Amino acid sequence: MSKLSEKAAALLSEGTVGLVIGYEQGTHGTRPKFCRKAEDAATLILNDKCLNNIGGYLTKPELIGSGKVAVTATLAVMRTVVQLTAEHQLTDGNVIVLALDGDEVLQMASIDEIKKWLAAHPEDLSDENKALLSKLKALSREERWNFWINEMNKCIKCYACRASCPLCYCNRCIVEVNCPQWIKPWAAPLSNMEWQINRVMHMAGRCVGCGACDRACPVHIPLRLLTISMAGDIKEAFGVASGTGNIDGNVLSSFKPDDKENFIH
Amino acid sequence: MSETNQEFEPRIVAFVCNWCTYAGADLAGTSRLKYATNVKIVRFPCTGRIDFMLLLKAFEEGADGIIVSGCHPNDCHYTSGNFHARRRWTVFRGLLDFMGIDVRRIHFTWVSAAEGAKWADIVNETVADIRALGPYDEYKSIASNFEKEAAK
Incomplete structure (x- = not known):
């Protein structure tokens, strides 16, 4: 049995x-595993093929109940735990994070410990994403519009981006509100685009950059670029790093009187 | 009247706050200032109330340009509504630009209750700018996409 399995079983x-x-x-590939008995833990693994962000399960009370829970964590899952705790969706100390440091299993029980670990292990964008982002930013506005409309045309409104996102935990999503119906429910370029703008705006300053939306998309829309681009804007305008569990409040629910306003005349 | 020989008349929707810009627009009227008639004003309790979806809906329904206006910083009737709005617009504008939506068509401005003349100028400038940019056909073409498909 691996050290991780032993720890979880213990x-x-x-x-x-x-x-x-x-x-x-x-x-x-890998899949989520829910262990409720010690013997369930025998098959646990944690490697770079573990790409699903299982941090999303932590906000499901029907799954978690009221007791303590442990999660084997990649860096993305750790960022999720930190952000969800800052948003008061998790109680600090109720989630035990199990991470691997080489062969050793680390057990982190507090947000401060996780933050320290994350600070020492920054995760950068993949080269592929970086290249696509800079390619898009270099295009003219019309070309960007054509690129995104073409992408939005593919969307089938399956909401896999929403389902896979660990930070999308509203009980009632705007697309299910039909009085007024802000976003038309059928798949058409405009309503698809409106849905994505809404989804991304609701991620402002919160997105942990795990890329779950991107990987979940069955028609391969590079959804991640939207939140990455926005996180860049936020960093530049407000100096706040997205999805780092900012305890001063979320970017859009806080302000500074001297925020820059070079576009307001 | 046919529009073929005439100058393009842009349709502008203005989302304004009740306490400053709406009163400013009112002052422009009572001062008998003349300004372009292309603007339709929608009054809100505060700029903080102006949901970004309203802007997208305005474009969808055929607006060529949008004005968003409220109290100057530190003048908000509710203390901080405009500060929150300012952050929201910063983020929203960046996202729209990244998606290729023409942010030149959305004018953000602060107009106080005493600035009737500024309001008239803002409207005139916006109308002139949007007239130069032309109708927002790009957006309208996808707005009617579903109806076009249904009609096939």
Whole structure:
């Protein structure tokens, strides 16, 4: 049994946690694994193929119940835990994070510990995403419009981007509100674009950049670029890094009197 | 009247706050200032109330340009509505630009209740700018996409 499995099994048999969320090998890549008994933990793995952001399960009370829970964490999952705690969706200390440092298993129980680990392990954008982002920014406005309308044309409104996002936890989403109906429910370029603008605006300063939306998209719209671009704008305008659990409040629910306003006349 | 031989008349929607810009526009009227008639004013309690979806809906319904206006910083009737709005517009504008939506068509401005003349100038400038840019056909063409498909 791996050290990770041993640790998870120990936490479960001691009764420290009632549930360990992790990954196991599936038929097509890795898949989430929910361990409620010590023997369930035998198949847990944690490697760079564990790409799903399982941090999203932490906001599902029907799954978590009221007890403590442990999660085996990639850096993206750790950022999710930090951000969700800052948004008061998780209680600091209720989530135990299990991470790997080489072969050793690290157990982090507080947000401060996780933040320290994250600060020491920054994660950069993939070269592919960087290249596409700078290519898009270099285009003229008309070309960018054509690029995105073409992408939005493909959207089938399956809302996989929403389902996969660990920060999309509203009980009632704007697309389900029909009085007034802000966004038409059918798949058409305009309503698809409006949906994405809404989704991304609601991520302002909160997106942890895990790329789950992007990977979940069945028609391969590079959704991640929208939030990455916005995070860049936010960093530049307000000096706030997106999705870092800013305790001063979210970017759009806080302000400074001297925020710049070079576009307002 | 046919529009073929005439100058393009842009349709402008102005989203303004009740306490400053609406009163400013009122002052422009009571001062008998003349300004372009292309603007339709929508009054809101505060700029903080102006949801970004309203701007997209205005474009969808055929607006060629938009004015968003409220109290100057530190003058908000509710203390901080305009500060919050300012952050929202900064983020929103960046996102729209990245998606290729023409942000030159959205004019952001602060107009106080005493600035009737400024309001008249803002409207005239916006109308002139949008007239130069032409109708926002790009956006309208996707707005009617579903109806076009349904008619096939």
